[in-house]
Amino acid sequence: MDLEIWKEFVQQNWLVIIVALILLFIVINVLKTVLKWAIVLVIVAALIIYSGVSLDQIKDVVTDVSSSTMETVKTEAQELMENEAKQATYVLHEDETFTITSPNVEVTGEQGKDKVKVSLRGVSVGEWSIHNAAVKQYMETAQN
Template sequence: MDQLTAFLQDRWLVVVIAVVVLFLIVKLVKTVIKWVLVLAILAVVIVYGATYKDKLLEVTDTIGTAVTNEIKDQALKAVTNEAKDATYKKNDDGSYTVSTKSIRIDATPGSNDAKITFMGQTFNLKIDEALQKVIDQAKQK
């Protein structure tokens, strides 16, 4: 149902044009061809609406990726700004946690990936030079 609603909201002009064309065909054409044209136009609109789901998913994925990248950038900026207040804690399982007032970094020694918790959202991030500097600085305290 969401697919149909999104299709109607985004492509309402196509539906209006199809209805107008159907109305004209019904009024002007008086033969069996009229019903063939009506069915053909309805089929085209239905197929177009059915394939709209793929386009909607593509747009949703693009927006989701952009939001995720922005959150990761903001988290990296925040952890860099808060590096002086970072605390390092070695966990019982061999992993470690670096915490600031708004960010938590969980990782294992020797791993290139870290689990970042920022603004209530958790995501994985590669440990780059800036993040490693923050971890090292917290470890030295």
């Protein structure tokens, strides 16, 4: 979002912004219930919609943040796999599934399948290919 767009919006709509701020101040100070926060959300949403910020732009920002967060988590999981591979234990279950665990990483999968489920500190990081370098090294070190 461009700062110039916001400056222009404020210059053109300063009266609407002041009225909205006064309404917010009155609502927050007078009402003492959950209804207060519902009204605050409605006023803020109305200002955002009125400002021209589209839901698509908000969605794009949320998508960008979630994508970068997942990439950071995946990178951390790969680094932990490399660091904890020697501490990992490999358990083969009777149903041809296996579990590899270390202090922070858990990998579960099925013999002969290309995908394994990776969890970092109990939180799923998704399904990864066994051909991923970090996963492959983790599995080989744990099996040995």
